[in-house]
Each structure stands twice: as structure tokens, then as C-alpha cells.
Amino acid sequence: MTGPLLAAAAGLGFGVFQTLNRRAVGGMSDAYLATFLQLLVALGVLALASAATEDLSLFGTATAISLVYFSLAGLIHFFLGWTLLNMSQMRVGAARTSPLLATNPLFGAAVAAVTIHEFPHLIAWLGIALVLGGALVVSLERVAEVGWDVGWRDSLPGLGTAIAWSVSPILIKEGLEGLSSPLLGLTLGMLVAVTVYGLALPLRPRVEGPALGSWDALGFKLLAGGMVGLSVWARWVALDHTAVAVVLALGLLSVPVVLLLSPMLMGRDVERVTGQIWAGGALVVAGGLVLVLEA
Numbered sequence: 001m002t003g004p005l006l007a008a009a010a011g012l013g014f015g016v017f018q019t020l021n022r023r024a025v026g027g028m029s030d031a032y033l034a035t036f037l038q039l040l041v042a043l044g045v046l047a048l049a050s051a052a053t054e055d056l057s058l059f060g061t062a063t064a065i066s067l068v069y070f071s072l073a074g075l076i077h078f079f080l081g082w083t084l085l086n087m088s089q090m091r092v093g094a095a096r097t098s099p100l101l102a103t104n105p106l107f108g109a110a111v112a113a114v115t116i117h118e119f120p121h122l123i124a125w126l127g128i129a130l131v132l133g134g135a136l137v138v139s140l141e142r143v144a145e146v147g148w149d150v151g152w153r154d155s156l157p158g159l160g161t162a163i164a165w166s167v168s169p170i171l172i173k174e175g176l177e178g179l180s181s182p183l184l185g186l187t188l189g190m191l192v193a194v195t196v197y198g199l200a201l202p203l204r205p206r207v208e209g210p211a212l213g214s215w216d217a218l219g220f221k222l223l224a225g226g227m228v229g230l231s232v233w234a235r236w237v238a239l240d241h242t243a244v245a246v247v248l249a250l251g252l253l254s255v256p257v258v259l260l261l262s263p264m265l266m267g268r269d270v271e272r273v274t275g276q277i278w279a280g281g282a283l284v285v286a287g288g289l290v291l292v293l294e295a
Helices: 002-025 031-053 064-101 104-115 122-146 152-175 182-203 215-239 244-266 275-294
Strands: none
Touching: 002 215, 002 244, 002 275, 031 064, 031 182, 031 215, 064 122, 064 152, 064 182, 104 122, 104 152, 104 244, 122 244, 122 275, 152 182, 152 215, 152 244, 182 215, 215 244, 244 275
């Protein structure tokens, strides 16, 4: 049960991250710089955790291919995925981004089936279906409030995020074959992503308006970076214990967390929680319980 429980904890943590991140990006105009700061804070959290809890000499025993896998996972998940997430939320808003991200477990299950021949059990599929259904119920209600009004081009960053986050778990699982510490692998992946991001940052396009917004927005962004560092750590450890589709589905437990926290942080006039939204959140929780208990 270790894997599903850690995956559930990661999903709850991602809910806190999404709420803090939404509060932050509303006052920012530079998605690239905002993502770099988020990565930098998360790297600091993971580096401290690695130094305090892990045997760093394990790097010396790791296979070269495992280090390559972890590095690629960091680039795809953080460099590519987080940039696309920030771009999507800035371009079409969090409500319209949400249903695009909800496709992540479906992409993940398909990629895992093709690449590593991993197929969840029948009861696990029931839990995944409940989680996905609940996430879509919530997402579609949000979209009904603001209208979809998004062309296929504007949908690409959100779908790109979902695809990137479905590919990185496969690389993580392969990397764990040659380096048994998910935390060290994650820290390496984050370090590679931060390094490449720092080198590419001067090439980013110019934006109008304040790049990082107010000090208030910056503070929320830094808090979001710390929270997501801990959440990703839990997810990477979970991938060492259970199926990719289960981990990605339990990541959608972030939905009910956002429902609870967003009205408090953004204001009830901005985040209106209806009966349909709570029904969707209940389905997500029910599906999450099925996945945890099934393990």
C-alpha cells in the first residue's frame, strides 16, 4: 500500500501547489522566469532532503543509463511540462487548463502499456475511471462558467503538459533500475532542468508588464515551488512501488484540495464552488479510496 498512499499524498500536495500557483501567476506575465524560480526553490528543497537523508555515494554505483533516464525525466517533466503549465494558465486560465490536464492518466496508461507493458488490474481501472470522471465533472462545470472559447492552438500548452507528465514516469521507472534512490534521481533531474533553464533564460521572448508581478505574487510563487518539490518527491517514490496509471490518477486528488482552498485564497466571488463541483470532487475522492484500498 506504500505506493498508492504516497501517490495520494503527492496528489494532495499538488492541490496546495496549484492553489498557490494560481494565486501567483495571476500577477505575473513572464511564464519562463516564473517557472525558473519555481524550479530553483524546488531544487533547494530536494538538495537539502538528499543531503540529510540519502547516501550520496549511491551516485557512484549508479549505471550511466539510469543517470541519463533521470536527466531526461527532469527535462521533460520540469523544463517542458512546468513551462507549458504556466503558459496554459496564463493564456486560457486555470479553469480551461484543468480538463486538459485531466487527460494525463489516460496518456500515462497508454504510454506505460506500450513501453513497459504495464497494465493495472480491473479494480484499479474502476478507481481510475471514478477519478477521471470526477475531474472532468469539476472541469466542465468550471468551463461552463467562463465558456470554452479556446481554439486548438490555445489548447496545445495544456495538452502538452499532460503528455509530458505521462512520459516522464516511464523514464523514472527505467532510471530506478540502475539507481535505487528516487530522491537522488529526482534531485539530479531537477538539477539538469534548472541548469538548462538557466542557460536558455536569456533567449526567452520579451513580455509586456511586470515579469514577476508584485512581491505578494512572488511570495506565493516561492511557496508553490517548495510545496511542489515535496509533492514530486512523494510521486517519484510512489512510482517505485505501483503502476504509472495509478500514480497519475491519484495525482488528481489535487482537485478536491483546490476546491477547498481556492475560495479561501482567491475569494468566493472569484472561486465559486457549486454542487456539481462538489459532486465531481466526491467522485475523485471515491476513486482515490478504491485505488488505495485495492493495493
